[in-house]
Amino acid sequence: MNLGFALGHMMAQASDTASWWKPIQASTHATAVDNLFNFIMYLCFFFFVLIVGAMVYFVVKYRRKGNGPERTSPIKGNHRLEIVWSVIPTILLVIIFAWGFKDWLAIAVVPNNAMEVRVTGQKWNWTFTYPKEGIVSSDLVVPAGQPVKLVMTSSDVLHSFYIPDYRVKRDVVPGRYTVLWFEPSEPGVHQIYCTEYCGTSHSQMLSKVKVLDSAKYEEWIANGGEEGGASAVPLADKGQKLYEARGCVACHSNDGSQKVGPTWKGLYAAQRKFADGTSTTADENYLRQSILVPGSQVVAGYANVMPSYQGQLNDKQIESIIEYIKTLK
Amino acid sequence: MESNRNNAPQSAHAATAGGAEPNYINAHKGIWSWMTTVDHKRLGLMYLVGVLSFFAVGGIFALLVRTQLLGPIFKGASGKQEWLFSGDTYNKLFTLHGAVMVFLVIIPSIPASLGNFFLPLMLGAKDVAFPKLNLMSFYVYILGGAFLLFSIATGAIDTGWTFYTPYSTTTSASVISAVTGVFILGFSSILTGVNFIVTIHKMRAPGLTWTRLPLFVWAQYATSLIQVLATPVLAITLMLLAIEKTMGVGIFDPKLGGDPVLFQHFFWFYSHPAVYIMILPAFGVISEIITVNSRKQIFGYKAIAMSSVAIAVIGFLVWGHHMFTSGQSELASAVFSFLTFAVAVPTAIKVFSWVATMYGGSIRLNSAMWYGLAFLFLFTIGGLTGLFLGTLSVDIHLHDTYFVVAHFHYVMMGGTMTAFVGALHHWWPKMTGRMLNEFWGKISCFFVFTGFNLTFFSQFLLGTKGMPRRYATYLPEFQTWHQLSTLGSYLLGLGFFITLCYMIQSLISGAKAPRNPWGARSLEWETDSPPIEHNFHVQPVVKHGPYEFPEIDHSMSTGGGH
Secondary structure, rough: HHHHHHHHHHHHEEEEEOOOOOOOOOOOHHHHHHHHHHHHHHHHHHHHHHHHHHHHHHHHHHOOOOOOOOOOOOOOHHHHHHHHHHHHHHHHHHHHHHHHHHHHHHHOOOOOOOEEEEEEEEOEEEEEEEOOEEEOOOOOOOOOOOOOEEEEEOOOEEEEEHHHHHHHEEEOOOOOEEEEEOEOOOOOOOEEEEOOOOOOOHHHOOEEEEEEEEHHHHHHHHHOOOOOOHHHHHHHHHHHHHHHHHHHHOOOOOOOOOOOOOOOOOOOOEEEEEEOOOOOOOHHHHHHHHHHHHHOEEEEOOOOOOOOOOOOOOOHHHHHHHHHHHHHO | OOOOOOOHHHHHHHHHHHHHHEEOOOOOOOOHHOOOOOOOHHHHHHHHHHHHHHHHHHHHHHHHHHHHHOOHHHHHHOOOEEOOHHHHHHHHHHHHHHHHHHHHHHHHHHHHHHHHHHHHHHOOOOOOHHHHHHHHHHHHHHHHHHHHHHHHHOOOOOOOOOOOOHHHHOOOOHHHHHHHHHHHHHHHHHHHHHHHHHHHHHHHOOOOOOOOOOOHHHHHHHHHHHHHHHHHHHHHHHHHHHHHHHOOOOOOOHHHHHHHHHHHHHHHHHHHHHHHHHHHHHHHHHHHHHHHHHOOOOOOOOHHHHHHHHHHHHHHHOOHHHHHOOOOHHHHHHHHHHHHHHHHHHHHHHHHHHHHHOOOEEEOOOOHHHHHHHHHHHHHEEEEEEEEHOHHHHHHHHOOOHHHHHHHHHHHHHHHHHHHHHHHHHHHHHOOOEEOHHHHHHHHHHHHHHHHHHHHHHHHHHHHHHOOOOOOOHHHHHHHHHHHHHHHHHHHHHHHHHHHHHHHHHHHHOOOOOOHHHHOOOOOHOOOOOOOOOOOOOOOOOOOOOOOOEEEEOOOOOOOOO
């Protein structure tokens, strides 16, 4: 037991960087979760060696050697032994439960000083809204050392918000809010996954947490959600980032290959034929309309499956995406 | 219920005919005699063929899933390296793999095939209590399977075997035929369960008291209780799902005022007990195989029998451990976590008892025993890794990752399917009258064991690293482990293919099996191999426990035991 604690502690100290089988520990939850993980792992090693070791030993020692009948023990049970192997696991299990419960309370109870970010899950991207500043972002940008509370909901089916480096996960449910919090330790970038199966591009419903130091974060907020000054980056480059980050890439290729939706390659200024037989030229107004009210102009041969991005992309972001599409010839 | 007492004169006559006496296979001829049979042995055999066929189908889906997960290594039309399947195709493949394996293979595997065949024989009965009901439940199984196959043929389903709402109410229409299939399969399960419970209560041979029942029978009893009590909840849930999808009545979909988390509660209220429907019969099989091949009394008979019942009861109260991240209340999560640990205790007792049974024995390492030992190894890993997932804080990290996938494959595949294949080796001589090739049995066991561990141990590492499940594509950092896992799955497939080959060989040219090749003491070994149509010539009378082998030396010290 003490050995387990000590070993768990040592492992936690040693594993600040990503190991070959564990994510890095980037939040205050991560160390606690890993310590218990390690404790359970050592217990499992112990019992596995005990059980399989005894099994192999008995097989070797008591295997039938000759052809004739060998005498076997008449033993049918042993109350003392049976009590021992019921009570000891019970005690250990209660310890694991209590430890897990204690750590989980810390994960479940949000500290009062947490800053709040709204999260919307939608097939197949994440939107992060900063309620005070009115910023809408495709990446979760947060300051280091500050507890962050995510208030999450889904606009379609179930999703689940997961950051392995922080050891946190919570389902994102339509029609209700779920809450998750964490405190990132240091500046860095961490992967966000969707872990509740949500259809075609479930495995591309990815995003990033960007942890900045507080000065850079203030700058990011002041710039309205742009890094390194709003005007420094060409619109088309921003558009390309949005294309990847906001999940456009899940359904629209940029190289002419076939996906759920039409490719963006050569889209700008091309003639579009719609399912209802009408057609138009793909100009800026058409593209904007397709992003905000996708169902109004469904290209012939494609299903009406794209969700609206109304309220999820601001005007500047829509402009950036249009500029990006213009570059794809 | 049919009379089983007045066959003595007829059977005495038949016995004088010597080796020419017909068995259950050749007593009647023609396809019609099989289609209308009420003989539990024939039904068991037909279930077995059905289950093994679907096992092959589900296995092929699994290999396709694993092949996709080799990564983007296939040359696409553009000459670039691409993934083998699109996201949609992959989603259908893993859904079909899961649905076929759970509903058509694992749930009916041991109870419907081996349970049907051996339960009446072990009880010394002529048949199950309701033979016609038994035939009906077979046809219900086929009908349910046909609906599932229909939904595959008409565009397939992509919801995962869990049918979570609101995704399942918004995706393809095949969901309706699929859930109808599962709904129908549930009735097959319920009817078999009712039949077994009555059979065990009412049809035991004279002298076969509850404490003389083979532990396989105890396990079937506990399983049947769950089947009867839990399956209706699944049926109701799927019906509500179908009503919502077809008529737009808001039950689970928040757009219609429903609650998607409610669906999860309903679904797991059945599906967690269903996990025990899948594993308890395997426990029964292992109790038989290890005891018969150790030539000893089982260690702690009552503890093993009662732990099956305890697992069946507590198993009803742990469903919420699938939902720690779902948004259910914190109090509920804490209670479910605690009860989950409670169910671990009887499971641990069983494993310890099986190992202790081998102490002081005379262990015969036939291929059934190899599979039995493989079960102990794999199930121990499966059970122990459940501790990580039952722990609230650790599960938050591991939930819906490959860690969960690895855990339940160690239990369902490493546990149930290993036991099932072991059971086929153990009882094959009785069922078919032919022996299996022992050498190839061990070779296949080696491939299955090695391939299995390679496939699924890699997935524990993937899950711990944060790889989410049900992903058609993944980030490059996961590729090495995925490729190892895929390699393992090919070895696993090869192992089962070898098994198929020597089973067919045995049917054609296997050595004739004696009545009791393993020297077992339970009643199924006291009739011919294969058994005669009505099982026994004379009503057997039981005078001893199921594990009183002649090798046991009662003069030996038990070292303080009893």
